[in-house]
Amino acid sequence: AQSVSQHNHHVILSEAASLELGCNYSYGGTVNLFWYVQYPGQHLQLLLKYFSGDPLVKGIKGFEAEFIKSKFSFNLRKPSVQWSDTAEYFCAVISGAGSYQLTFGKGTKLSVIP
Amino acid sequence: DGGITQSPKYLFRKEGQNVTLSCEQNLNHDAMYWYRQDPGQGLRLIYYSQIVNDFQKGDIAEGYSVSREKKESFPLTVTSAQKNPTAFYLCASSTHTGREQPQHFGDGTRLSIL
Numbered sequence: 001a002q003s004v005s006q007h008n009h010h011v012i013l014s015e016a017a018s019l020e021l022g023c024n025y026s027y028g029g030t031v032n033l034f035w036y037v038q039y040p041g042q043h044l045q046l047l048l049k050y051f052s053g054d055p056l057v058k059g060i061k062g063f064e065a066e067f068i069k070s071k072f073s074f075n076l077r078k079p080s081v082q083w084s085d086t087a088e089y090f091c092a093v094i095s096g097a098g099s100y101q102l103t104f105g106k107g108t109k110l111s112v113i114p
Numbered sequence: 115d116g117g118i119t120q121s122p123k124y125l126f127r128k129e130g131q132n133v134t135l136s137c138e139q140n141l142n143h144d145a146m147y148w149y150r151q152d153p154g155q156g157l158r159l160i161y162y163s164q165i166v167n168d169f170q171k172g173d174i175a176e177g178y179s180v181s182r183e184k185k186e187s188f189p190l191t192v193t194s195a196q197k198n199p200t201a202f203y204l205c206a207s208s209t210h211t212g213r214e215q216p217q218h219f220g221d222g223t224r225l226s227i228l
Contacts, residue, residue: 009154034216043118044157044204044219090156101172102217104149104156 002027002095006105013081014113021076021108023065023091032094033074034102035065039087047089050074061085086112116141118220120205125225135190135223137205146188147206147217150174157204163188164210192225200227 007022025031035047048059055067065076074091091105118139127133139146145164149157159172163182177196182188188207192199203223208215 004156006156036219043221044206046216046218049216092157101159101162102157104158106154106156 002093002103004091004093004103004105006089006091006108008108009106010109010111012111012113015083016080017112019076019078019081019085019110021089021091021110023074023076023105024072025074025091025093025095025103026072027093027095028072029095033065033067034092034094035059035063035074035076036090036092036104037087038090038107044090047076081110081112083112083114086110118205118207118218120203120220120223122223123221125223126228127225129227130194132194133192133199133225135192135203135205135225137188137190137220139186139188139205139207139218139220141207141209141218142185143207143218144185144210145208145215146182147208148172148178148180148188148190149204149206151202151204151222160190160203199225201225 003026005024033050036044037047038044048057050057050067058064063078067074088107088109090107092102121136147162148160151157158174160178161180163169169180169182179191205220206217208217
């Protein structure tokens with residue numbers, strides 16, 4: 001069965017610091033990869049997704065993620081975080097031929113200090 | 115505005131009682147999903163439905179039941195058989211269960227068993 005690992009439970013950064021959140025998945029076949037974000041008091045929303053093609057994916061609000069197949073990774077990055085980026089971030093994977101089921105990581109809580 | 119409505123936002127029930135969580139969408143999506151979110155656990159799939167009158171068990175279906183009598187509605191019943199029902203429940207939908215269709219999420223229902 002697919003599993004998704006997010007390395008950090010809680011990350012605390014100052015504004016303007018660079019961000020990288022790790023995500024590794026276990027399945028070695030065809031995968032579709034997602035990052036979702038949950039801002040305080042809001043519903044979960046899609047940040048970016050990878051299906052095929054360019055492994056560097058750009059999402060909303062200046063976020064990007066790089067799919068590295070050899071490392072089974074899909075790390076999320078942002079060059080300069082803002083206080084408004086304070087949220088919980090979830091990596092999710094669909095894997096296996098014919099599957100549509102999303103498997104989520106446990107989430108990383110990001111706190112940005114002004 | 116199109117979206118997913120979950121009600122109520124907070125729900126309290128006595129131990130041993132069944133309780134039903136509502137999920138309605140006006141996005142004209144075919145597929146609907148129920149997830150359970152526990153602190154530090156990410157999201158886990160309870161049930162999903164691809165079309166009306168059809169649904170499938172997810173990873174943690176025991177103690178839950180669903181129905182899909184209408185396209186826009188996918189209620190979840192938490193039965194007394196669910197050993198640890200206190201959690202945050204999220205409903206989602208997508209245009210269909212294809213791999214490339216991102217899921218849209220509701221605001222969630224927080225269930226507490228007294």
